[in-house]
Every structure is written in structure tokens, then in C-alpha cells.
Amino acid sequence: MANCQYTQLQEYVRLVGPWCQVNIGSCRFMLGQCYLATGEGQKALRCFQEAANEAEKEEFLMKLTGAEDEEAAPTARLQYYNKVLRLLEDVGLPELVIQLSTLAITEAAGDASSQAALWTRIFKHHLDLGHNSEAYEALTQNPDSSMQLDCLRQLVVVLCERSQLQDLVQFSYVNLHDEVVNIIESRARSLDLLSHNYYELLYAFHIQRHNYRKAGTVMFELGMRLGREVRSRAGLQRQVNCYLSALNCLRLIRPEYAWIVQPASGATYERPGASPKRNSDGEFSSEPEHRHVDILELKDLEKEYILSRSRLTLAQHHPPSAAIAGSAAAVEMVALLVQTGLFDSAISLCQTFGLTLAPVFEGLTFKCIQLQFGGEEVQNEAWSWLAVNQLSTVVNTKESSATDEAWRLLASYLDRFSSRGQHHRHVITKLLSHGVPLPDWVTSAYKLVDAASLLRLYLNFDLLEQAVELVLEWMEAVQGKGHQYFGIQ
Structure with a gap:
């Protein structure tokens, strides 16, 4: 009708x-x-x-x-x-x-308000139709900055939801670059990491414009958030990838400019993007200034990368540890790695952060003690962590037990990392404190580098017979008999 x-x-x-x-x-x-x-x-x-x-x-x-x-x-x-x-x-x-x-x-040539409303309408319908380039052009023509910003925000959100990130990254954003970055940063920091990829979008945005420092900063921030908020093995894997990406970004920059600024909690600084180590002319300043920011250089990112890789290694071999590994500091990670039997990773971490190897030697010595007095179940469990540390040399045969391999691993570490016998003391102290007789190879190695310290250890643990025997051998060595066993020329 x-x-x-x-x-x-x-x-x-x-x-x-x-x-x-x-x-x-x-x-x-x-x-x-x-x-x-x-x-x-x-x-x-x-x-x-x-x-x-x-x-x-x-x-x-x-x-x-x-x-x-x-x-x-x-x-x-x-x-x-x-x-x-x-x-x-x-x-x-x-x-x-x-x-x-x-x-x-x-x-509406003379009416800016009407023109802004019409351009906004054109933008909206182009965006709804999937005409991304036309929508962007309409956005740039809008004379009202407030409406333009609203349209820009809508463009970012819609294209992200449609996964049309290539278009979003490639637009030129003349005079709108900072606004785009602010919009993406705001959404990246306010939304769930697992369901949105705004950090990756911002990283691609900066890479497209060859701004490697900002790209590295974005990946480092994402890695930090993953460590705090995603306590899982998958989260640790993403954290490793983020820190590696940040590291690679800084390696693309000239060494003197390879740094990023990490603002401390609640802190601000006057010149965003400027190095706190440099003055307004870009020169290094010799006068220390109090600034509430942390400067991360290439070596700092390398440390964070190795630390994150250690966390992932721990989670791979001991999944229950993933929940606490994400935010663990280097010292805590060394203890966790030693507890799990990942001694190679623990040593690498100690060397990277300049930490003492004492916890590694004490932890490995204690595992040797457990194996020596443990049953078959302890022996079988030991093969898994022994293989992780020394896979190419571990030989699981009737002639070689897990206890033998653990002692051999300890001996190899002492040869490689205790050139002056500084870690022999930790091993001997651990053994004597548990009432375990000292292996001959341990005492022989320690006599060669520091017989006096070995004597003090004997006396501290009331091992008078061993102390007397050591003194007699020492006196004979001084007279020329067996001097090579005490390092006497």
C-alpha cells in the first residue's frame, strides 16, 4: 500500500x-x-x-x-x-x-563549525565502509582540533579491532604524530596485555619511522609489564622476545645515543626525550644532577635480557617457578636456579651482574652431599639437572653414577672459575659443616693455592689430626720434599 x-x-x-x-x-x-x-x-x-x-x-x-x-x-x-x-x-x-x-x-565555506561537522560525518561513513585512506583524508581536513582528535582516536581503535594495522602504521599523520602516539600509548597502558596488541602496534609505528630509540622503549616497557602481570611460561617467553627486540633497536643506534629513559614511579623530567646525562646542548655534563629517571644503556638492556632468559629457562625446567620468576631480581634468580640445579645458568647470571659465585658452589656442593647419602630415587632425579648443565660430557652408564658426575661437575667449575682457590673455601666449609670427609682432589687443589686457609679451616672445625698432618707436610715441602704439592718454587 x-x-x-x-x-x-x-x-x-x-x-x-x-x-x-x-x-x-x-x-x-x-x-x-x-x-x-x-x-x-x-x-x-x-x-x-x-x-x-x-x-x-x-x-x-x-x-x-x-x-x-x-x-x-x-x-x-x-x-x-x-x-x-x-x-x-x-x-x-x-x-x-x-x-x-x-x-x-x-x-559552508565560511562556517568552520558546519564544515567540522560535515567532515566528521564523512569520516564516520568512510570508516564504516572500510575506506581507510578516505577516512584518514577526511580526518586531516577537519578544521576543529577537538573533533579531529576524536576521529583520530576512533580511527586507531577501529583499525586495531579490524587488525588492519598496516594501514594504521603507514598513514603519514602530518601534524598529528604526537597525538597518535599518545592515543596508542594510553590504550596500551590501560588494556589487558593478553587480549590487545597496542604495544606491538606502537613498536611497528616507530620502526616504520626509523625511531629506534622509542621503539626500544616501547618493547622494554612491555617486557616489564609482562614480568609483573603475566606470571606464566608464555608470558616469560614474550618478555624474552621484548627485551631482545629492545636490545636490537639500541644496537641500530650510534653508541653515544644508544640509551632510553625509564621514568621512575611518579617522576617527571623537563625535556622529554633528552638524555639526563647531557645538557641542553647535547654535551655530557660533568656536574651530577638529581633527576628522578633511570637511564638504561645498551649494557643495562643486555643484563635485563639475560635475566629474562634465565627466568624462562627456570620456568621451562621447573614450571611451578614461573609464577615467582617474572619479577625476581638477579640475586633471587641465582638462588632459584641453584635450587633447581641449573648451575650453568646461575653462573652466567652471576658473571653478567657481577655477583659472587659462592651460592653456586655451596648449592652444588650440597647436592653432591645429598647424592652421596641419598637413595636410588635421588640418583635418578639428578640425571635431569646434570644433563642440563653438562649434556655433552654426562655419561649414564653402569661405571658412572649420578654422584660421580655431580662431583666431576663441581671439580670442573673449580678449575674454570676458582683460579686462586677463592671458591674452594666455600666448598670445603660446606662439606665440613655437614660432617662429610673432604675428597682428596679438593684438599690437593686447595693446598696448591692457599694451604694457610686450609689449615685455618681444619682448626675452625676442630680437625686437629688433619691440621697436624697438613703442617708436617708443609714443613717437608719447605725443606724440598713434595714442594710441588704446595705451589712452592
């Missing part, structure tokens, strides 16, 4: 058109609505455009747009366009909305 009425109205307008020249604009407007009802959008748009010329003259059209008084008459045409645009939006014709909005912009 409705379509029949619209058809009758169309026929009426056609019949009166040749001879009736009154209210032509109103007739064209009504005909345009008929075409909309019958699904002929382009014909409707043509009629609406023809009616626009009479929007400031005909009573019906002025009432339609609310421009009846004289003050509103100059804006009657713009109000008419807004009325038609709402009609087109109501029936779901975004392409026609874009066409008419583009035409209306020329009519």
Missing part, C-alpha cells in the same frame, strides 16, 4: 511538472523521498540537490528545516542539507551521505 502511494505521488509530480512552476523545490524534495522509499537512491539524491536551490525561498522547505525567521534564513541551505543527510542515514545509504556532505562543504 505504501509503495502504491509513493508511486501515485511520483505520477502526480510528473503531471504537474510541465505547467506548475510554484514550489518546484518542495516538489523535488517530495519526489526525492518517494525515490528513497522505492530504493532509487541516486535519483533521490539528484532530486534533493535540485531542491536545495529553493531551500531559502519556499515556505515548506523553510518550515522543514526550522529556518522560518529572517535570522535563520542565511543558514537555511545548510540546515536543509543536514535534514536530508539524516534522511539518507536513516535509510542506510552511507555512499550518498558522503556525496551530499562533500557538496554541502562547499556551501
